[in-house]
Amino acid sequence: MTESAIIHVDMDAFFVSCELLRHPELRGQPVVVGGAGNRGVVAAASYEARAFGVHSALSSAIARRRCPQAVFIAGDHRYYSGLSRQIMAIFKEFTPLVEPLSLDEAFLDVTGSRRLFGPATSIAEQLRTRVLDDSGLTCSVGVAPNKFLAKLASEAAKPVASPDGPLPGPGVVVVRPGRELEFLHPLDVSALWGVGPVTLDRLRKLGIGTVGELSRIPLDALVGAVGKSHGAHLYALAAGTDDRAVIPNIAAQSVSHEVTFPVDLTNNDDLHREIVRLVDAVTTRLRQRDIRARTLSIKVRFPDRQTISRSRTLDHPSDRSRDLVEVATDLLAEVPTHRGVRLLGVAASNLTDGSTPLSLDLGDGASDEGWDAAYGAVDAIRNRFGSAVIGPATLAGNSESLGNSPWGPESDETTRGTRR
Secondary structure: OOOEEEEEEEOOEEEHHHHHOOOOOHHHOOOEEEEEOOOOEEEEEHHHHOOOOOOOOHHHHHHOOOOOOOOEEOHHHHHHHHHHHHHHHHHHHHHEEEEEEEOOEEEOOHHHHHHHHOOOOHHHHHHHHHHHHHHHHOOEEEEOOOOHHHHHHHHHHHHHOOOOOOOOOOOOOOOOOOOOHHHHHHHHHHOOOOHHHHHHHHHOOOOOEEHHHHHHHOHHHHHHOOOOHHHHHHHHHHHOOOOOOOOOOOOOOOOEEEEEEEEEEOOOOHHHHHHHHHHHHHHHHHHHOOOOEEEEEEEEOOOOOOEEEEEEEEEEEEHHHHHHHHHOOOOOOOHHHHEEEEEEEEEEEEEEEHHHHHHHHOOOOHHHHHHHHHHHHHHHHHHHHHHHHOOOHHHOOOOOOOOOOOOOOOOOOOOOOOOO
16 A cells, blocks of 8 residues: 655745744844734744744734734735745645645655655755745745645744744655654644643643554553543644545635734724625635625624624525625624624634626615626736725725724724835
């Protein structure tokens, strides 16, 4: 039986690296992508910033305290998505079995590609070279007999953070068949999928520090500490076992967009404009993927951080802004916005492919074909000239969001920061 060859590719500091392509003058500086305001969140940090303890999902206020000299850049999801599509297309030149995990990482099954491109290690090196040559971005690659080990290998291949810049990592780390435990067992037990803070604390109390130590304790003792299913899961991983296949073309479960505001919004006109803007972003992405949504949800976070959601299932799936704005507006009317809105989000789910018939008659006399043609024209203009050149009439004269970014405000004012 042919041994599987799985590759995990992980782009290095992807969002930051994308921005450095546009701002090469910032190379070597601690750079953070995310909202710079006190309500902002770090989306990505350069290796120079990571050396100061700045990392993704960290509060921007804490990030600034840890690294006052950091340069904050507002995120540009459309730009990152474009580069991601370019990179994923490179992967598919080597194998059709590509399973994206996010914009910046993917699994590739190259078991059947070795006759054409050589050993898996050679394919990994070829991938790194092609990605760098075609996009100007670097990536780290893990090669192993299964997905679990390939992902751990790519982490071991990563650069290391330093105030003076990233210290180069191996770039490619290979876990060869028959040597899985030699690679896996010295690792800290926190490397296992499913070992969060609570589980880690329980394992530490059992005297377990490494994956190898976990593999040697009786299964009954592990199950008693973390539960039956979780214990069995960790025990299998500690043996290097993972039989999951690489699954290409996984359908999206939802498409969402949200924004955090620098000051709480209570004005209905402001909130309606933000609803229009969010729905426009979501429906544009639906049409790009040729999918439609049967369910629309809104997410509202109040000043005290209480978060609620409201959702409604449509009679027919839709990818039209006009349809979903009406639903989102009705849902927002059910929310006590007088309390102030700190964060607002819109999500489309219960997705179907674009061939599903759609028809929501809102009584304005416009035909389905007319609206579809109009949205097609808008999408074509945006694809050619950028998203800012055309948009909903409601946003005329108010093209800038009061929140600016899905990772929080760029500043603590209601205006944009100085750098995009």
